[in-house]
Amino acid sequence: MTLVNFFQLLVSGIAMGAIYTITAKGLFITHLATHRLNFGQGDFLMVGAFASIGMLAAGVPAPLAVLGVLVLMGVLGYLLERFAIRPLDRLGDRAGAYSWVLTTAGAALILQNIVELGFGKSAQYAPPLFSKTRDNVINILGVGIFFEEAAIIIAAFLIVGAFYWFLFGTRWGKAVYAVAFNPEAASLFGIDVRGVVVLVFVLAALMAGISGVLVGPLVSVHPHMGLIFTIKALAVAAVGGFTNPVGILVGGLLFGVAEAFSNYWDSAFGDLYPLLFVMALLAFRPSGLFGERRADVR
Amino acid sequence: MIEVENIKVAIGAVDILHDVSLRLEPGRLVTVIGANGAGKTTLLRTLSNVVTPHAGTIRFDGRPTAGIKPHVLARAGLVHVPQGRQIVPGLSVRDNLVIGADRVAGLDRDAIAAGLEREFARFPVLKERQHIPGGNLSGGEQQMLAVSRALMMRPKVLLLDEPSLGLAPQVVTTILKALRGLADDGLAVLLVEQLALLALSIADEAHVLQRGRVALSGPARDLRKDRAVIESYLG
Numbered sequence A: 001m002t003l004v005n006f007f008q009l010l011v012s013g014i015a016m017g018a019i020y021t022i023t024a025k026g027l028f029i030t031h032l033a034t035h036r037l038n039f040g041q042g043d044f045l046m047v048g049a050f051a052s053i054g055m056l057a058a059g060v061p062a063p064l065a066v067l068g069v070l071v072l073m074g075v076l077g078y079l080l081e082r083f084a085i086r087p088l089d090r091l092g093d094r095a096g097a098y099s100w101v102l103t104t105a106g107a108a109l110i111l112q113n114i115v116e117l118g119f120g121k122s123a124q125y126a127p128p129l130f131s132k133t134r135d136n137v138i139n140i141l142g143v144g145i146f147f148e149e150a151a152i153i154i155a156a157f158l159i160v161g162a163f164y165w166f167l168f169g170t171r172w173g174k175a176v177y178a179v180a181f182n183p184e185a186a187s188l189f190g191i192d193v194r195g196v197v198v199l200v201f202v203l204a205a206l207m208a209g210i211s212g213v214l215v216g217p218l219v220s221v222h223p224h225m226g227l228i229f230t231i232k233a234l235a236v237a238a239v240g241g242f243t244n245p246v247g248i249l250v251g252g253l254l255f256g257v258a259e260a261f262s263n264y265w266d267s268a269f270g271d272l273y274p275l276l277f278v279m280a281l282l283a284f285r286p287s288g289l290f291g292e293r294r295a296d297v298r
Numbered sequence B: 001m002i003e004v005e006n007i008k009v010a011i012g013a014v015d016i017l018h019d020v021s022l023r024l025e026p027g028r029l030v031t032v033i034g035a036n037g038a039g040k041t042t043l044l045r046t047l048s049n050v051v052t053p054h055a056g057t058i059r060f061d062g063r064p065t066a067g068i069k070p071h072v073l074a075r076a077g078l079v080h081v082p083q084g085r086q087i088v089p090g091l092s093v094r095d096n097l098v099i100g101a102d103r104v105a106g107l108d109r110d111a112i113a114a115g116l117e118r119e120f121a122r123f124p125v126l127k128e129r130q131h132i133p134g135g136n137l138s139g140g141e142q143q144m145l146a147v148s149r150a151l152m153m154r155p156k157v158l159l160l161d162e163p164s165l166g167l168a169p170q171v172v173t174t175i176l177k178a179l180r181g182l183a184d185d186g187l188a189v190l191l192v193e194q195l196a197l198l199a200l201s202i203a204d205e206a207h208v209l210q211r212g213r214v215a216l217s218g219p220a221r222d223l224r225k226d227r228a229v230i231e232s233y234l235g
Helices: A003-034 A041-057 A062-094 A099-119 A147-169 A171-181 A183-188 A193-215 A226-239 A245-265 A272-284 B040-047 B070-075 B093-101 B109-122 B124-128 B139-152 B169-184 B196-202 B220-225 B227-234
Strands: A137-140 A143-146 B002-011 B014-024 B029-033 B055-060 B078-081 B157-161 B188-193 B205-210 B213-219
Touching (some): A003 A041, A003 A143, A003 A171, A003 A226, A003 A245, A041 A099, A041 A193, A041 A226, A099 A226, A143 A147, A147 A171, A147 A245, A171 A183, A171 A193, A171 B093, A183 A193, A183 B070, A226 A245, A226 A272, A245 A272, B002 B040, B014 B029, B014 B040, B014 B055, B014 B188, B014 B213, B029 B196, B040 B078, B040 B157, B040 B188, B078 B139, B093 B109, B109 B124, B109 B139, B124 B139, B139 B157, B139 B169, B157 B169, B169 B188, B196 B220, B205 B220, B213 B220
Parallel strands (some): B029 B188, B029 B205, B078 B157, B157 B188
Antiparallel strands (some): A137 A143, B002 B014, B002 B055
8 A cells, every 4th residue: 555545545435424414413412411312313314415415416506505405304303302302201111112213213214215205216426515525635745635525524623613613612502402401400400401402413413414425425425325324423422432522523534544454355244343343342341442431420 | 480380290100290380589498398109209300301390381581481401491590409419520620610610601711700709609518529539529618519519600509409418416506507698698599308397497488288189288487386297297
């Protein structure tokens, strides 16, 4: 492998890793506040990708298309909470402990089939978001890098930064922490717990949707692509320790880079090795690389 | 300020409270004492609508509270300081103080700043430690923080669930004195306590709760003299 090759793989890996990080953030925030997450997170990503392809193909300018995807995903996140999560919470002990796995995965199947009806089964490619052509290459220190990948990396880091700002800098982010700590106590000091739960599911959907918009130009998009993204986002969140937002960033980048190199060495089974590695890691460190082992507060 | 009439509460299939009635008035400190499991915590959770009674009525400011969500009641001035203090460990002392007040209608930035100054004067240790995580405070400091967090919301009624739990005696005295002061300034205070004699020494009025019923009520001064009675009820 040449040095140029190495850097190109590194950049591709960071671009995908940053997207996995954003997707996994969505899992992290709902898990933090509610101990539940969307098993269709990857399918929400798929919907975001198709929505942006559809709008771009119809001639909608890119910024408007992104805005449109965000609105659509926000509505989907709300509906998911309303119909797949809230009824189970109302049932309380009469609902099985992990019934939300089935309801969210079921919602994902519905989405897959709706998208398949609209767009067909075949793989599609999203037009580039940030440049005129897909193969627009820029030269950094003698290494040719796809402009699209570089722009996606920058966009992804801006989004991760915005996420941290929301979580640690705003009153709503603090409310999420209060609900994560103890929902009943949070309600006693004036926090609308149900509002926070809706908020985190909407945020998770937005993160999936943004990931979908960004991933469109990098990979082929088809209605059943979601499951592997759900699995990878879960793997990233698990490596990051699920409770540590910075760990998820590191975990996501590591995973993306590992995947890029693994695919270089074995193009047939390249996706497999990073997942095997995560499995082995979790066998020895169940709380991930960055998670603290601690008793559940609930 | 609060009128409770004949409430009955069950959790699951277990009856916890039977026909409990009481009144809270501005400027009065009422204490509910009783042994472990008598239903004291359930009584407070019912008043703040975390638990719904299956009979009886609760009125706050003259209006029935049935169906109002706990966070709405808290914002309206019925503030419940739960057992175990419930300080959010990852948030700073200052963030813990502001988190409730931030959501009360009519409390703008200036009012919150004034509230912080007032609470820092009440418990100076909170001012010194305002930037450290709430989880790093000692038990006594956390209890002060919990009381101040509630007061930041400008309550009309303050409900406290065993503020003495796990605290050193002199810290308990500091906190109970602060509560007496709050009642003297016109707040309606309901104090649930296991340290019956201490609670009686600062309260105006007391109710003894025994297995979900009010077994004995009266001016705290009278009950306090009646030690034999107290001891037989409290076990």
